[in-house]
Amino acid sequence: MNILIVEDEALLALELESELEAAGHTVVGQAMSSMQAKALADSEPMDFAFVDIQLLDGPSGIEVGYHLREKGVPYVFVTGNLKRIPPDFAGALGAIEKPYTMNGLENALAFIERFVGGERRDSVPPSLVLAPWLEATL
Amino acid sequence: MIITDPRQPDNPIIFSNSAFSDLTGYSQEELIGRNCRLLQGAATDMTVVQDIREAVRSELSIAVDILNYRKDGTSFWNALFISPVRDQAGEVIYFFASQLDFTHVMDRQSELAAARSAAEKEVVRRTKDLRDALEAKTLLVHEVDHRVKNNLLTIASILKLQARLTSDETVRRTLRSVLDRVEALSTVQRKLFTTADVERFDVADFARDLATDVVGALKRDDIELSFTVSPVLVPAIKASPLALILNELVGDAVRRGLRDGGGKLHLCVERLNGHFHIEVRDTMQQQDVSREDQEFSRMILATCARQVSATITRTQNGCETVVDVELPVDSIEEDWKS
Numbered sequence: 001m002n003i004l005i006v007e008d009e010a011l012l013a014l015e016l017e018s019e020l021e022a023a024g025h026t027v028v029g030q031a032m033s034s035m036q037a038k039a040l041a042d043s044e045p046m047d048f049a050f051v052d053i054q055l056l057d058g059p060s061g062i063e064v065g066y067h068l069r070e071k072g073v074p075y076v077f078v079t080g081n082l083k084r085i086p087p088d089f090a091g092a093l094g095a096i097e098k099p100y101t102m103n104g105l106e107n108a109l110a111f112i113e114r115f116v117g118g119e120r121r122d123s124v125p126p127s128l129v130l131a132p133w134l135e136a137t138l
Numbered sequence: 139m140i141i142t143d144p145r146q147p148d149n150p151i152i153f154s155n156s157a158f159s160d161l162t163g164y165s166q167e168e169l170i171g172r173n174c175r176l177l178q179g180a181a182t183d184m185t186v187v188q189d190i191r192e193a194v195r196s197e198l199s200i201a202v203d204i205l206n207y208r209k210d211g212t213s214f215w216n217a218l219f220i221s222p223v224r225d226q227a228g229e230v231i232y233f234f235a236s237q238l239d240f241t242h243v244m245d246r247q248s249e250l251a252a253a254r255s256a257a258e259k260e261v262v263r264r265t266k267d268l269r270d271a272l273e274a275k276t277l278l279v280h281e282v283d284h285r286v287k288n289n290l291l292t293i294a295s296i297l298k299l300q301a302r303l304t305s306d307e308t309v310r311r312t313l314r315s316v317l318d319r320v321e322a323l324s325t326v327q328r329k330l331f332t333t334a335d336v337e338r339f340d341v342a343d344f345a346r347d348l349a350t351d352v353v354g355a356l357k358r359d360d361i362e363l364s365f366t367v368s369p370v371l372v373p374a375i376k377a378s379p380l381a382l383i384l385n386e387l388v389g390d391a392v393r394r395g396l397r398d399g400g401g402k403l404h405l406c407v408e409r410l411n412g413h414f415h416i417e418v419r420d421t422m423q424q425q426d427v428s429r430e431d432q433e434f435s436r437m438i439l440a441t442c443a444r445q446v447s448a449t450i451t452r453t454q455n456g457c458e459t460v461v462d463v464e465l466p467v468d469s470i471e472e473d474w475k476s
Contacts, residue, residue: 009288015295018302054284080287080328081280099291099324102298102317103355110357125354126347 001047001116002028006037006064007078008055016050016078019102023109034060038067048116049075051092053084065090074116076108082129089131100127140169141223142233148173149194149233161239163209174235177216179207190220197222197230203240215244283331290324315431319438322348322385326377339377341414342367342407345384349405352392360400361392367407370414372465379442380465383450386439387418387461393431394459395422401457409467416463423457 003025007013010032017027028044031037033056041049041064049068053061061077062084068075069091077085080098089095093115096108104127114122120138124130130138141153154169162169162177178187186204193200199221206216217238222230294317301313329344330336346367353363372380388405395401401421408415443450448465 009292011292011295011299012288015298018299022302080284097328099287099294099321099328101321101325101351102294103321103351107351107354110354126350 001025001113002045004029004031004037004040004044004046004049004073004075006031006049006051006055006061008032008052012052016105019105020109023106023113031055031064033057034064037064041068041071041073046073048112049073050078050096051075053077053079053081059084062086062090065092076112076128087132089133092131093134094124094128094130096128103127139234139236140174142174142235144194144222144230144233152232158237161208161214161237162206168209177206179205179211179213181205181213182207190218193220194222194233206237213241214239215241283327286327287324290320290327294320294324311428315434318389319382319385322381323378326381330374330377337374338371339374339380341370341372341377341380341384341416343369344377344381345388345405345407345416348381348384349388349403352388353403356392358400361395362400362402364402364404365406367405368409370407370409372414376446379445382438382442383446383448383463384416384418386435386442387416387463390432390435391418391420391422391459395420399423412467414463414465414467416465418461420459421457422459 003020005013005016005020005027007016007030013030013032017030020027028046029040031040035057037051037055040046051061051064051068053059055061055064061079065075065077075092077089077092077095078098078100079085079095082095082097085092085095093112096105100108104125107125108128111122111125111128124138139155140151140158142149143152146152150171150173151169152171154164154166156166158169159165164176175187182205186202189202190200190204199219201217201219204216204218205213207213217240218235219237220233220235223232223234225231297313297317297320301310301317304310304313325344325348326339329347330339346365349363349365353361388403391403395403401423402419403422404417404419406415406417406419439450442448443463446465448463451462451464453460453462
């Protein structure tokens with residue numbers, strides 16, 4: 001998959017990129033602010049995105065999320081504060097709560113790969129908090 | 139008391155006693171021939187005066203509380219009672235009026251009202267102070283929590299990045315081994331703040347997620363995982379050592395299972411006869427994993443067990459390894475559900 005990473009902590013973004021590439025994906029861009037994220041979402045073709053909520057310009061990840069939803073790009077939030085996520089999850093599939101573990105991330109990624117590939121009867125790993133709207137359809 | 143004569147113009151005082159002079163400061167000579175309105179002053183309530191006039195005009199009795207003034211200009215609260223006195227023909231010939239100074243009662247009431255109002259203001263002020271302090275504390279806790287989570291994940295990222303970069307297998311394994319323990323602590327931090335009760339930690343919930351994640355990431359279907367778990371809440375202070383204990387036990391079983399054809403791993407977390415009981419039962423082949431790894435793991439186990447007063451017993455039945463961890467439950471933990 002072509003993946004966008006929206007994360008203001010450079011080391012976390014770098015490590016996530018390594019993890020995704022090790023799993024065979026391509027990271028098409030890293031954004032640290034909502035502006036960068038939206039610009040990348042408009043210019044790069046992408047299949048998926050990981051979106052932190054707290055960015056350089058504040059808790060603007062939610063806004064990025066709505067933008068991605070409009071573009072039809074599936075994504076998950078990656079955040080330390082699940083309570084910040086609005087009830088509709090801004091269209092996100094779910095959220096990976098920080099600090100995630102390596103195993104947790106791998107399992108969440110495996111689920112996402114299968115989900116984007118069309119699989120709907122998969123069990124959800126504990127590291128991925130599913131959006132209520134999605135939970136209702138599974 | 140005084141007596142007035144309504145048949146004379148302006149209803150003058152025709153008699154006053156010495157108590158009345160003591161109360162008002164006017165001598166009897168000064169009072170005779172005057173109308174009672176000489177007791178009125180700046181703050182006298184004119185609606186009450188009007189009530190009195192009305193009663194007198196209608197020849198009725200009246201009892202009112204009125205603010206009156208002495209000769210020297212000081213005021214006093216007068217509980218006034220006025221009653222008409224009739225002759226045999228029923229004609230009103232006098233008005234009789236008695237006075238009672240109840241200024242001290244009014245003072246007391248206004249003192250009480252003032253004290254009440256001051257207390258209410260103080261309560262409002264302190265409530266605001268408390269609310270502000272609580273808000274500041276909540277903000278601080280969230281800020282610190284956010285930083286701790288980010289730092290833990292950054293530490294993990296640094297370890298993972300170097301583990302990925304190194305070509306030395308020993309370095310890589312060592313970094314992974316450190317990462318493994320750091321992540322156990324990260325998970326504690328994450329779980330502590332997601333539940334409503336930040337002072338309690340559910341060992342069972344942690345154990346289930348840990349084992350599911352570890353085994354899930356192996357992507358091997360020859361390791362079969364099962365659980366017998368019910369919520370076991372412990373004080374937050376015991377969360378980290380217990381998480382490390384579980385992490386070592388599950389990690390040990392999984393490491394052994396990695397070598398050969400897998401096996402079964404059963405995890406039990408429950409409360410039993412006043413004890414918390416954790417059991418990790420596996421059928422992984424006994425292997426000589428790295429001696430150093432094993433000793434290090436045993437050291438972490440023993441140290442954490444000592445911290446939470448847990449006893450750990452390991453039994454071997456053929457190919458089955460059973461590790462039991464028993465923790466005494468103190469009274470605080472006992473009543474978590476009540």
